[in-house]
Amino acid sequence: MNTGVRKLDLAADCRETIREAADCLAAGGLVVFPTETVYGVGASAADTRAVARLREVKQRHEGKPFTVHIGSRSAVNRFVPGLEGVGRRLAEKAWPGPLTLIFHVEEVAAAPVIQEVSMDHAAAMYHEGTIGIRCPDHRMAADLLAGARVPVVAASANAAGAPAPVDADEALTALEGQVDLLLDAGRTRYAKPSTIIRVNRDGYDLVREGVLDERTIRRLTGVRFLLICSGNTCRSPMAEGLLRRMLAERLGCPQSELEDRGYHIESAGAFATAGIPPSPPAVEAMNTRSIDIASHRSQRLTLDQINRADYVFVMTAAHIEAAAALTTSARDRTRRLDDEDIEDPIGGSDAVYARCAQRIEQALRRRLEEIPL
Numbered sequence: 001m002n003t004g005v006r007k008l009d010l011a012a013d014c015r016e017t018i019r020e021a022a023d024c025l026a027a028g029g030l031v032v033f034p035t036e037t038v039y040g041v042g043a044s045a046a047d048t049r050a051v052a053r054l055r056e057v058k059q060r061h062e063g064k065p066f067t068v069h070i071g072s073r074s075a076v077n078r079f080v081p082g083l084e085g086v087g088r089r090l091a092e093k094a095w096p097g098p099l100t101l102i103f104h105v106e107e108v109a110a111a112p113v114i115q116e117v118s119m120d121h122a123a124a125m126y127h128e129g130t131i132g133i134r135c136p137d138h139r140m141a142a143d144l145l146a147g148a149r150v151p152v153v154a155a156s157a158n159a160a161g162a163p164a165p166v167d168a169d170e171a172l173t174a175l176e177g178q179v180d181l182l183l184d185a186g187r188t189r190y191a192k193p194s195t196i197i198r199v200n201r202d203g204y205d206l207v208r209e210g211v212l213d214e215r216t217i218r219r220l221t222g223v224r225f226l227l228i229c230s231g232n233t234c235r236s237p238m239a240e241g242l243l244r245r246m247l248a249e250r251l252g253c254p255q256s257e258l259e260d261r262g263y264h265i266e267s268a269g270a271f272a273t274a275g276i277p278p279s280p281p282a283v284e285a286m287n288t289r290s291i292d293i294a295s296h297r298s299q300r301l302t303l304d305q306i307n308r309a310d311y312v313f314v315m316t317a318a319h320i321e322a323a324a325a326l327t328t329s330a331r332d333r334t335r336r337l338d339d340e341d342i343e344d345p346i347g348g349s350d351a352v353y354a355r356c357a358q359r360i361e362q363a364l365r366r367r368l369e370e371i372p373l
Contacts, residue, residue: 001177005168008034008140008185018140021181022147029180030054032157032171033144035136036189037098037211038164039171041179042069042145042154045124046117051153057178059160065127066153067100070135071146078113079131079151080105084372086221086262087199093220096137098190098211102198103131113151124153134194140185156193166191203261222262223373226309227337228319232269232298234282234345234353235315239337239360240267241291246368268301270314270322279346281353288354289361306330313367316341338363 006017021031025042028050032041041057043050045068054066068079073095076083080103083091087103105111108126109119125131134154136142145152156164157171157179165171168184175182196207197217204221206214225243229235243265248255251263258265276298286293303326306312312334314320318341323330336342338359345356 001180003032003172003176003179004181005172006181006183008183010139010185014140015143017183018143018147021144021183022149024181025050025144025148025152026150030057030178031144032168032175032179032182033141033154034168034183034185034188035134035138035141037136037192037194038166038188039157039168040069040141040154041157041171041175042152044148045151045153046121047150048121048124051124054153054155057175058155060155062123063127065130065132066124066155067132067134068125069141069145069152069154070133071142071144072096073135075146076133076135078116079103079111079125079133081107081110081112085199085201086204088372089223089262090197090199090204090217090220091135094212095135096142097135098137098192098194100132100134100194100196102196102207103133104200105129105131117151121151125151130198132196138185138189140183144183164193218262222264222310224264224309224311225266226305226312227265227267228270228301228312228314228323228334229267230269230271230315230319230344231276231346232267232272232300233276233279235342235356235360236267236269237278237293237296237298238282238286238357239313239364240265240296241286241293242289242357242361243364243368245289245291246364247373250368250373266305267296268299268305270301270319272298272300274299279353281345281348281350282357284350285353285357289357301326303327306333309333311367311371313337316343335367337367 008014025031028047043054158174167187190211193210195210195212198205227236227239244255278296283294320334323334345352
């Protein structure tokens with residue numbers, strides 16, 4: 001068998017070539033395709049003979065799984081029902097990208113993809129209740145995987161034990177005559193394998209460091225909340241204290257463990273003077289809830305805080321404008337904590353502060369219900 005080679009010009013219209021390759025996969029063929037890391041060789045997971053061919057090419061025994069490759073981030077839901085926690089955060093932040101995620105799946109039979117192809121093909125994708133998934137950051141790969149209309153499993157396009165190919169010539173040398181089609185898009189962007197992470201209930205394990213290092217993974221797995229008011233002495237410190245307790249209750253852990261679990265909460269004032277303690281009525285309003293904010297000191301809102309936050313909640317529409325003055329992207333990423341402005345209680349009585357704290361607490365509970373943790 002001769003391997004067909006098709007050149008891909010990323011600046012040109014390659015739809016016909018991609019359609020040919022997608023049809024080849026759907027028909028049970030083996031296709032070598034580029035990603036941003038290395039070249040891969042793929043097969044339809046819904047075709048037993050195609051998977052057997054891929055195993056033969058890779059000299060891989062039945063017990064060693066292949067990685068499912070998907071064309072878009074949202075496609076993960078076909079394979080991992082009810083994705084949440086660290087796995088969801090990594091998929092949302094790092095995909096498409098050079099990261100392979102291994103998920104635990106409680107009920108493989110409940111996965112939508114199994115409803116599509118039947119349990120007979122589950123072993124091609126799942127192994128002992130786990131599945132490895134990769135979403136390449138390469139336009140041609142994404143178009144191919146989406147266009148194949150079948151679940152695709154793949155591995156690096158090299159013989160067992162040999163280095164993974166970073167250009168089409170290396171892949172062709174390794175697999176000439178063993179695969180049906182090869183898509184040549186030149187040298188890969190990173191010329192280095194993807195990072196592999198195993199997601200578990202308590203977090204994750206680094207299986208292999210590739211393009212993304214461990215420091216980057218730690219950053220991607222975290223969730224950062226930023227709460228903004230005017231002076232950072234009343235509303236936002238109360239919100240910070242309340243949110244810490246709510247998150248700890250929801251996660252079933254002490255507040256001291258929140259950061260270890262990747263949850264970071266901070267507050268700032270759009271017009272604050274740094275170093276000011278919280279107002280006594282705000283401290284008292286939290287004391288009645290057994291929340292201590294007395295050690296808090298005000299800080300002025302910075303661009304860095306906005307850029308690193310996943311969720312930005314403000315007290316009034318004016319605070320959205322203040323954040324947008326630091327970066328225009330803040331306008332799309334910033335929301336009022338409540339549907340209407342939560343006005344500044346400064347100068348008010350203890351009862352005014354108590355009502356403000358109650359409103360903040362209620363608004364936080366509603367917002368947390370909207371956020372999958």
